[in-house]
Amino acid sequence: MRLLDKYLIREMAGPFLLGFFLILILVFGNIVYANLNLIVSRLPQWRLVACYLLCRLPGCVLISLPAGAIFGTCMGLGRLARENELTAIGIGGIRPGRIIRSALCFGVILTILGYVFQEYAVVRSESAADGIMKRIYSVPGDLPIEPDIFVKSGDYCIRVGNIERKGGNIIYHRVMLFSLDQSGDYPALVTARSATGDRGVWTLRNGCSYMFDNRGLPGAALAFETMELHIDTSVFASLVGASRDNASYSCLQLREKVRQLKKAGIKPGDAELEYAFKQALPLSSLAILLCLAPLCLMLPQKSAGNSLVAGIAVFFVYWNIMWFARVLGQTGGIDPYLAGWSIVICFGICGAFLMAVVNR
Numbered sequence: 001m002r003l004l005d006k007y008l009i010r011e012m013a014g015p016f017l018l019g020f021f022l023i024l025i026l027v028f029g030n031i032v033y034a035n036l037n038l039i040v041s042r043l044p045q046w047r048l049v050a051c052y053l054l055c056r057l058p059g060c061v062l063i064s065l066p067a068g069a070i071f072g073t074c075m076g077l078g079r080l081a082r083e084n085e086l087t088a089i090g091i092g093g094i095r096p097g098r099i100i101r102s103a104l105c106f107g108v109i110l111t112i113l114g115y116v117f118q119e120y121a122v123v124r125s126e127s128a129a130d131g132i133m134k135r136i137y138s139v140p141g142d143l144p145i146e147p148d149i150f151v152k153s154g155d156y157c158i159r160v161g162n163i164e165r166k167g168g169n170i171i172y173h174r175v176m177l178f179s180l181d182q183s184g185d186y187p188a189l190v191t192a193r194s195a196t197g198d199r200g201v202w203t204l205r206n207g208c209s210y211m212f213d214n215r216g217l218p219g220a221a222l223a224f225e226t227m228e229l230h231i232d233t234s235v236f237a238s239l240v241g242a243s244r245d246n247a248s249y250s251c252l253q254l255r256e257k258v259r260q261l262k263k264a265g266i267k268p269g270d271a272e273l274e275y276a277f278k279q280a281l282p283l284s285s286l287a288i289l290l291c292l293a294p295l296c297l298m299l300p301q302k303s304a305g306n307s308l309v310a311g312i313a314v315f316f317v318y319w320n321i322m323w324f325a326r327v328l329g330q331t332g333g334i335d336p337y338l339a340g341w342s343i344v345i346c347f348g349i350c351g352a353f354l355m356a357v358v359n360r
Contacts, residue, residue: 059125078299209224
């Protein structure tokens with residue numbers, strides 16, 4: 001690596017670290033927000049919950065690396081252009097393409113680090129997160145129930161209308177339970193105005209139990225003031241941990257999983273999408289730098305604001321392409337491989353065009 005490469009990379013490293021940590025905090029904050037129900041409902045197991053959240057942190061690093069590259073390039077090259085250092089370099093006979101090549105060296109370093117970090121740190125941390133989640137739900141406590149969503153627990157299928165917290169107690173309102181261990185063709189139905197749960201025992205109040213005949217017609221109804229049901233919360237350990245999350249697979253493992261699913265005639269779905277993202281996401285840092293480096297050389301650099309605005313705009317495009325592509329890939333809107341490689345394709349095409357303009 002020549003002196004010019006070292007100098008430019010050193011200029012980009014500081015802004016890169018600043019942008020990287022800012023976006024890392026933002027992404028990790030989103031994960032904490034998404035798990036607020038888990039945090040509140042499992043306060044007695046706060047150590048396990050904290051370990052689970054920390055195990056999700058390495059996955060945030062991969063998303064934050066391209067964001068750091070965006071701000072590192074904009075702020076680093078922007079400062080050099082603003083203080084006429086790039087002009088001095090050009091007077092020395094160095095063409096803009098040579099400066100861009102130095103920025104791409106930085107992108108290659110980030111790409112290699114991203115792949116290594118993904119295949120070792122992220123895979124292990126996601127596997128640990130799966131195991132911790134299994135342990136969290138194997139501890140007796142309140143079921144992770146959300147309003148108007150059916151949850152299966154052992155011999156029961158449970159639905160609640162809304163949840164109220166009074167002090168340290170949780171009260172479930174408008175409860176419906178289907179008992180699945182009945183010998184008839186249809187499960188028994190139990191409804192209650194409210195219910196509370198404590199160590200696997202649910203107390204239902206002001207409800208009614210319904211039995212159905214073989215034709216599905218109500219045969220008997222029994223009203224009650226209180227009823228106790230034993231509901232095993234450890235069932236959620238199997239519900240959460242039985243299916244290993246695709247993020248905990250390495251690229252080679254995911255490729256083999258996709259191959260086996262296709263061989264069995266099963267649509268790979270999320271596994272194929274995750275495989276494509278695992279291949280492409282570390283490479284997105286290089287693709288973004290390929291687009292952003294010539295863009296920074298083309299922008300007027302009279303103030304630091306131009307570089308900052310360009311960085312924010314490119315980050316906005318990167319963020320939206322990533323999440324819209326994932327949603328479209330999950331829903332079948334576009335091919336999973338196209339969804340995974342969308343960032344690299346979009347920024348790669350733009351970068352090739354801008355390189356041609358700069359070197360013209």
